[in-house]
Amino acid sequence: MKRSGPLLTLLAGLLVGLFMLSLNATTGEKPTSAAVQPSPSTKASPGTKASPSAAPTNTTPPPRATPSATAVPEGVYTGRTDDDSSAVAITVRDDKAIAYVCDGHNIESWLQGDVKADGSLRLTGKGGASLEAEAKGTRQLRGTATVGSGSHPFTIDRSKKSSGLYRANSTVAGAKIEGGWIVLPDGEQVGILKRDGKPSPAPRIDPETGAVTVDGQQLTARPVTP
Known part of the structure; x- marks a missing residue:
């Protein structure tokens, strides 16, 4: 009987060891996955209103008023063409005009037409002759006379009594x-x-x-x- 004591003690120890191993196997914790936290909401809170976009600013400057041209005072305007080849005379009265272009030899043309409110005039004559001019100040007309095959710029002055x-x-x-x-x-x-x-x-x-x-x-x- 005295010999079985140590054996029983050893057997008891083995049983305790096996029981502890079995307990660790059944109660061991498995790693858990990290909890996914919901991201903060990107929606605006109900009490917040989106600010309206600013109205576009018109950067185009307002159109500038065009200065009105000088009206043609009534009277007779006489002078020579810029190339000194001919003389020009224009009579203005009641918004009508008559002109005479002449070289003093064999080329001449009588022209007539209306005077515009902006101080310009366009006169026509026989054979396709034409004359365009506009007032420069109150005592001058500047334009071009086309007679025959030639075009002749001119600047003529309001005439004096003798002309x-x-x-x-x-x-x-x-x-x-x-x-x-x-x-x-x-x-x-x-x-x-x-x-x-x-x-x-x-x-x-x-x-x-x-x-x-x-x-x-x-x-x-x-x-x-x-």
């Missing part, structure tokens, strides 16, 4: 007479006289009376108005 535009129509010795004269401020006269349509330099007139002698007969050249 102006004259015209005569009559019959002398059975021939039809048509004459046009431009009397310039310095007293120079430029004109053409036609006998039955044939041009020649016009004889001088008296600017005070318009008297002119053609083939021994006295005629009267009268100031031209629209």
